[in-house]
Amino acid sequence: xxxxxxxxxxxxxxxxxxxxxxxxxxxxxxxxxxxxxxxxxxxxxxxxxxxxxxxxxxxxxxxxxxxxxxxxxxxxxxxxxxxxxxxxxxxxxxxxxxxxxxxxxxxxxxxxxxxxxxxxxxxxxxxxxxxxxxxxxxxxxxxxxxxxxxxxxxxxxxxxxxxxxxxxxxxxxxxxxxxxxxxxxxxxxxxxxxxxxxxxxxxxxxxxxxxxxxxxxxxxxxxxxxxxxxxxxxxxxxxxxxxxxxxxxxxxxxxxxxxxxxxxxxxxxxxxxxxxxxxxxxxxxxxxxxxxxxxxxxxxxxxxxxxxxxxxxxxxx
Numbered sequence: 001x002x003x004x005x006x007x008x009x010x011x012x013x014x015x016x017x018x019x020x021x022x023x024x025x026x027x028x029x030x031x032x033x034x035x036x037x038x039x040x041x042x043x044x045x046x047x048x049x050x051x052x053x054x055x056x057x058x059x060x061x062x063x064x065x066x067x068x069x070x071x072x073x074x075x076x077x078x079x080x081x082x083x084x085x086x087x088x089x090x091x092x093x094x095x096x097x098x099x100x101x102x103x104x105x106x107x108x109x110x111x112x113x114x115x116x117x118x119x120x121x122x123x124x125x126x127x128x129x130x131x132x133x134x135x136x137x138x139x140x141x142x143x144x145x146x147x148x149x150x151x152x153x154x155x156x157x158x159x160x161x162x163x164x165x166x167x168x169x170x171x172x173x174x175x176x177x178x179x180x181x182x183x184x185x186x187x188x189x190x191x192x193x194x195x196x197x198x199x200x201x202x203x204x205x206x207x208x209x210x211x212x213x214x215x216x217x218x219x220x221x222x223x224x225x226x227x228x229x230x231x232x233x234x235x236x237x238x239x240x241x242x243x244x245x246x247x248x249x250x251x252x253x254x255x256x257x258x259x260x261x262x263x264x265x266x267x268x269x270x271x272x273x274x275x276x277x278x279x280x281x282x283x284x285x286x287x288x289x290x291x292x293x294x295x296x297x298x299x300x301x302x303x304x305x306x307x308x309x310x311x312x313x314x315x316x317x
Contacts, residue, residue: 001032001169002067002100004113005054007045010125017134018196019043020186026120026141027053029061030113034165035153036061037116038145041138043185047075047087051181052219054091060142063171068092068099077101087181094179096172119148135199135243178220185215193257197224199243203253204235206260 006028013024025045030037038060040053050073058064070076076088076099084092084099092099124144128137149163187195193209194201197217204213204226216225217239226235235253240246279287 001065002069003029003031003061003065004069005029005057006071006113006117007073008039008117008120010121014130014132017043018187025049027057028113028116028120029054029057030116031061031065031166031169032112033169035112035116035151035162036149036166036169037113039116039120039141041134041141045073045075047085048181048183050075051087051091051179052183055178055219058095058174060145061171062166063169063173064095064097065169065171066098068097070099070101072101072104091179091181095175116148120144133199133243181219183217183219186212187215188212193253194247194249195226198239199245200240201247202226202235202237203247203249205253206257208234 008026008028010024010026011022013019017024020043025042026039027042027050028037028039038057040056040060042049042053072079074085076085077083078085083089084101088099120141124141128140132140149161149166151162153160153162153165155165187197189195189204189208189211191209193204193206195204195213195215197215202224204211208228212229213234214227214229214231216227216233217223223236223238225233226237227233235250237248237250240248
């Protein structure tokens, strides 16, 4: 039996996810016989993100069927020639799978995945908390899809569940290496010369603070490359586990950033983050006006009076 894949467009993702479009995208993959399905969040539907989401989905499903069924999406089918796109054809060959594209106006051929799309949109997306990160949202989606494995299924032998029918899919193992595809996404560096990537922050040279850069990662690689808008790679970092919230800085970037900060400091003044700056007279006067209290007069003690009273006193009383 084939497995079926389809994109689901979800409106209004949280702004801090940093997705480039107004929608978030979820690639849903369904096994036709058991009805088991899994899904992968994606910021885009281009070829690189399709293959990345497919790689994630195949791992979540636990293996390969012999046939994949797709809608007539342009990243899979070249509408001018009627052939598979070169990148997707290579991806299918790498996995030893035969892709099948639905005929025009034949959406009923992928009804299983369409129903799962509806379930994901109505029961998961509409109830997803706003404060979750992308990685937390993906974990929530995984848990929701797994909970659907307990759905009741009716067979000629009586009632069963989708999970109990999974072994009948006879899934084949995945290839030992992932398909080589490079994911590229744009980011805007912060004023602290950092960019966000998969729930962590990575440094760029300080001269690129607040500039647009490209982040590139080869699928399965443990490093990312950061390039300028013209394509020149200016930084490479080893990636941390997604969603940890850590900041990774290159030593050279730290040194350059400190040099710029020292050069911009006022002349003759040390660069001290813990410099003590007590309030001056103007600040004290402003505080008195705000609190409605007058500044207390200074108390002056004149010792001349004590000296005069003690003069000529040679005895103790």
